[in-house]
Amino acid sequence: MLKEVLAVISVSAIPALLLVITLYGAFKKVPVYEAFIRGSKQGFGIGVRIIPYLIAMLVAVGMFRASGAIELAAEYLAPLLSFIGMPADLIPLAIVRSLSGSGALGILGEIAATNGGDAYVTKLAAVMTGSSETTFYVLALYFGSVGVTKFRHALAAGVLADIIGIFVALAVGKLAFG
Secondary structure, three states: OHHHHHHHHHHHHHHHHHHHHHHHHHHOOOOHHHHHHHHHHHHHHHHHHHHHHHHHHHHHHHHHHHOOHHHHHHHHHHHHHHOOOOOHHHHHHHHHHOOOHHHHHHHHHHHHHHHOOOOHHHHHHHHHHHOOOOHHHHHHHHHHHHOOOOOHHHHHHHHHHHHHHHHHHHHHHHHHHO
């Protein structure tokens, strides 16, 4: 019974939200359609402004992966990280995750294809992917597009959060799957 109720809520949540917003706007005598069009135009302008930052970040991540720097870093970090229970297969994921979400998903796919979907390392990789943020991507794209140049504290907080996310993912993975 609960499963069916949750399914109905899941399917109807977005349409209900759109209906409530539209009715509220009409009640407040806001020209809803015109406001939507103005917002769309502003969104398109923002998209045009962030494209150069997005391309620069994607090129940098592609060059980083193609150069072999990730594999080299993984090779040097493997002995240290195995001490804390981190399989060597996860090191490239831990490095790339803070740079690129799509790159991290690619590495997660490689781990799953190599080890199988039910392997401990694959499950741990999935938890790790969901436990951290694309810190450098966010800084380069969003901060760059609005002209923020002093993001020292944001960088430190983001990297610290990524490191904590990796440790928590390892702990949760060990508890849940180990």
